[in-house]
Amino acid sequence: MAVAVRARCVFLGAPGAGKGTQAKKVAEAASIAHISTGDMLRAQVAAGTPLGAEAKSFMDAGKLVPDQVIIAMVQARIAEPDAREAWILDGFPRTLPQAQALDGTLSGASAVSHVIYFDVPESVLVGRLTGRRTCGKCGAIWHVDNHPTKVADVCDNCGGGLVQRSDDRLEAITQRLEQYRTLTAPLLAYYRERGVLREIDANRSPSVVYEELLNLMQ
Ligand SMILES: [Zn+2]
Structure with missing residues (x-):
């Protein structure tokens, strides 16, 4: 439904809080730009660009890619025609300097208008x-318990093989x-001080979170 x-919007929350999944869903339903710095970086890595090679060394170690690299990438993305009016930033900013x-x-009219904090307990x-698996072919995200594929390690959408992203392994997660x-x-x-912060209890079913999210984004 449109x-x-x-x-x-900025979607803020710990890794695994569900920001990416919800951002994708809202962006599709509302036809607005979903700006995922993680996806953009992984695309650079897959394309083997110099930026990708630099980013990969940090991501494999579970570290953050340096601010100036991400900032330049996001600024370029927000300047594109489909991101003039509305967008969701997912995975950025992650630090106060960012x-x-x-x-x-x-x-002014292009400033961040909403920051949504996805609240989920750390456990x-x-x-x-740790249960998250990603399709190596189409990028679909699955979970061994919460959102399993019909056949283990095979994507329901495209038949591609599932992989565990290096930054979803336990050491990297910690x-x-x-x-x-x-x-x-x-x-x-x-962001609370700026008066744009809104909080959502994201330890609930994705459909409940989605409905409340749409209200919070008005
Ligand atoms: Zn797939």
Whole structure:
């Protein structure tokens, strides 16, 4: 069903909070740009660009790609025609300097209008992330318990083989959650002060979260 959303949104939350899945769904329903820095980086890695090679060394180690690399990529994306009016930023900003750089780039009618915080307990996040499998062919996301394929390790959509992303392995997850606590969690106070923060209990079924999300984005 088509929905009307005219917001410039940042989806904020720990890895595994469901931001990516919801961003994709809302963006499709509302025909607005879904700007996933993770997907953009992985596309660069797959294409073997110099940026991709640089990014890969950080991602494989479960580390964040340096701010200036991501900022340049996002700025270029937001300047494209389909992202003039409304968009969802997913996976960015993740640090206070990134949030400040974004605010420095966007002002007035293009400024961030909504920041949605996806709240999920950490124990739940670990289970969601370690069970996550991604189709190597079409990029569909599955989960060994919560969203399994009919045949193990084979994508229902395209028949492609499933892989566990290197940053979804336990060691990398522990590091990503630690980075979230130290680098990303401070953004809540930053955006709360700006009066754009809205919170959602994301430890519920995806369809319930989706409905509430549409209301919060109005
Ligand atoms: Zn697939």
